[in-house]
Amino acid sequence: MDALKLRDEERRECLRRIQRYFRDERGEDLGELAQTLIYEFFAEELGPWFYNKGLADARGRIEQLLAGIGEDLEAWERFPPREKRKVSEETD
Numbered sequence: 001m002d003a004l005k006l007r008d009e010e011r012r013e014c015l016r017r018i019q020r021y022f023r024d025e026r027g028e029d030l031g032e033l034a035q036t037l038i039y040e041f042f043a044e045e046l047g048p049w050f051y052n053k054g055l056a057d058a059r060g061r062i063e064q065l066l067a068g069i070g071e072d073l074e075a076w077e078r079f080p081p082r083e084k085r086k087v088s089e090e091t092d
Helices: 008-026 032-075 087-091
Strands: none
16 A cells, blocks of 8 residues: 555645644654654554544445435335225125
């Protein structure tokens, strides 16, 4: 599986957030290279787990929706009318 690919603006926002986290939580100012290496690590090494979790969540939701549709379709089933008995059969 390829590494997580984001649009340029999304990638830049991720790099800003990495920089902000290290500055606010650790008191460190990261350079652009460090930000990029951390971003690439998460994208390549951890991204697949988040991606697969998203797929599993989507699969579960779709299965729920399809199950509901199946129940709705069953509720809408129509059956042919029962055959009427002839008057002569009723009096016999």
